[in-house]
Amino acid sequence: MNNLPENSASDKHLVDRVLRGDNRAFGIIVKNTENLVAQIVFRMIPVAEDRKDIAQDIYLKTFHNLAGFKFQSKLSTWIAQIAYNTCISWVEKKKYTLPGNLHEEENYSSIYGHSKSINESETRIFEKELSIILRKEIENLPILYQTLVTLFHHEFQSYEELAMITGLPAGTVKSYLFRARKMLKEKLLSKYKKEAL
């Protein structure tokens, strides 16, 4: 990884404290990264009861492997990678029936048209309504797309960081994100177009 961690000094300080036996420092790490981990867990794990166990499992793995962290990325990215891999293992183990998967995209038909823009329709709907519709549309995306979209646009993770978290090549991450955004835009446009008719 070539991206230099921005907050490596504070990461290093916290990791050193944990390795010296200061568990409170680990509490700070958990607090600092739980939102990022929550984004991954909530997107990937559909069963609410399992999320509690998974979240704890992620941080226990982090704690036991902390001595092996080489500061080649931000600590949060490394923890997100553990979170992602832990969720993948749980999904495989529990065999969840997920609402979306990568192959769903093949059945997706483009209904995109230039005749009506979101900007025009936006004047007729409340922002809240847009948010609710968008949330539903994001939930209908394949799980991997959901995760990438939220981590990129919500948690501001870079393409390289997303590649590290998911273990995918950066080019693939870019391509998936492009497709996910396109799908979302087209679905929203079609929705507003139908409403307008």
Added chain:
Amino acid sequence: MNNSHPDELEIQQYVLDKSSCSDSIRNHIESCAVCLEEAGNYRVLFSAIEHQSTPAFDFDLPGLVLQQLPPASPQLTADRFIAGFLVLFICCCIGIPLYLFRIYLLNMFSGISPFFIYSILASAFVIVVIKAFELYRKYQKQIHLLNYN
């Protein structure tokens, strides 16, 4: 102006980071109504995604995790704390008077005749030599006692 429209990937990139696009793409988008509309759609979409509510765990995750960690090693024992406090106290007892009365301490030696100073130094030297000789004799005696051969 380039007449062919940029593809969607380029429009997405324009909305995400205008500066990373080439001049020709930027100029086209900014002067083409169709592309501007496309860029606007993406801008609304990205803004709406960013304003989505964030999921959060409804339990105290740091608390739960910390309960399961091995006990923390003591950072500062009571003995260490007392020892540290005593060292600090002694340093204060010596340092504060030295700092407050430093002018008087320096003036104490001014106005004394050189003969008196040399006498003090000579006496100190003689005492040090006698003490060193005594130490050497004591050391030799111990060596002799420990020599079993």
